[in-house]
Amino acid sequence: MASPLALVLTVFLVAPIVMIVIVSFWGATEFSIYPAFQFDNYAFLFGSEVTYRVFLNTFKYAGITWVFTLLIGFTVAYFLAFHVRSLKWQIALFLLCTIPFWTSNIIRMISWIPFLGRNGLANSTLISWGVVDEPLEWLLFSDFSVILAFVHLYTLFMVVPIFNTMMRIDKSLIEAATDAGATGWQTLWHVVIPLTKPGIMIGTIFVVTLVMGDFITVRFMSGSQSANVGRMIQNDIGLLQYPSASATAVILLVTVLMVIGLLLRLVDIRKEL
């Protein structure tokens, strides 16, 4: 039983990664790339101040997006799991959450542009209400719009695992907490959140890896004014600098794996799988 699966994993997962690792040691000139085993690509990456800035920016996007998706995702999941009483409504509302996924995420992203633009809906509404006198420049093609799009795209990846974990919490535990005199907030803090940790962790892994590996959202929503690691790799590929792109990809992979390793040390998610 294991061998077909092993074959699939080898061909589609292990082989490409091995390939990338191999190419990351190759050499490149302005017009050619050649097989080699040298550390030039890595040396250049680690020696460049840009790399650190871009990685820092990537972490910043991941961190801020994580905070917002967690807050929104937890609240939505909590509402669905504990306040919606009937299973029918739970399923209906849950499906409602997935409706945005019926369109391509590029379209969902791009549809923010007319909304946030200089003469877009948001600005004209704010002006007509008299909240601002002139259009806000930072609404579009800024870190704000990048993070807004990330939060919009990825909150569901937080909702699903948290909702799943919450549904497994025995409702009599909540009653037991109330019986012991816990207030709503105390129950949330001492019972619901600790028991939801594995779901939060799985959602966190989804969101962090998606945001760290993304390049298209950053490109569209920042108007090519901000960079993250994905954009750096994309640029190299555009310039046919495959060895350099591979080296960046390897470092990104290692970084993401380290982040996940750290997260898994904090919470045991095995019982959720």
Add this chain to the structure above:
Amino acid sequence: MSSQLDLEFISLTKRYGEVTAVDAVSYHFEAGTYACLLGPSGCGKSSTLRMVAGHETVSSGSVLLGGRDISYLPPAKRGTAMMFQNYALFPHLSVADNVAFSLKMKGEDATTRTHRAGEMLELVDMGGFADRIPAQLSGGQQQRVALARALITEPQVLLLDEPLSALDPFLRIRMRAELKRLQRELGITFIHVTHGQDEALALADEIVVMNDAKIEQAGKTRDVFETPKTAFVARFLGSHNVIALPEGKVAVRADALTLKAPDGAKLQGKITNIEYQGTHVALTAAIIGEQEVTALLSDKDFFGDPKDLGEAVGLDWDNEAAHALTA
């Protein structure tokens, strides 16, 4: 430490939309009583208990504790504590933290919490388990922890929702004795919901038999068992035969039936089943009107004069052993 805190239901009612789960139930429990709410599933006994605990809103009527209307107070302010059917221990907290949970919510400091939790765990014989987590405990141990957690709030009334149903039969009998001992020692009122008549008979000072959202019969356990008023109560408590006679339905205890020659006996029947139960033999006979009655004979009586399947027998009883039933 018995207190003058009687628990009283006044026309206590619970409606879920169109359905009435508990229909104007009134009853008075004296302080320090071990009472069992007994009935088949769906009879409203659990809803009643949950209304007392405050986990279910009261549709109408009220619950009084020591003359104080507690119907609309939050659960923790009622002077009651609940032990849940599946124990509802917090799986992420140690045994000691589970027991001390209510103290932590009140903001007691760690030393007090550890000390009080230790005392409670000693009370239920779980002193050595303070650092375990619930998943490392057996069902019986989890139940003791759940008891300790409920008792640490010093309730005047302890509410137990089918506390023994998750245990194996052997453990059930041991925990039963334990519950009775605790209740005697603490002197507080225990309201215990169960569908097991043996459990109710073994534990309760008072028994409240419920059926179809109403109290079918209530009173001292022995009075209810000795003189069931309705066919439902007689059948539910078991060990009774409900026999339809020309003059009306009567309940006769199985062990009050004696065998006789068919002529001159009150009933004639044919033996359909003989079950050896060790100290007793249960003998089932078919009588007129396609009714079945069971006579519980001591092994001496039966084997002194053994019978065979299909044999015709006469069944007889003392007149005072039969109780007329109202329904």
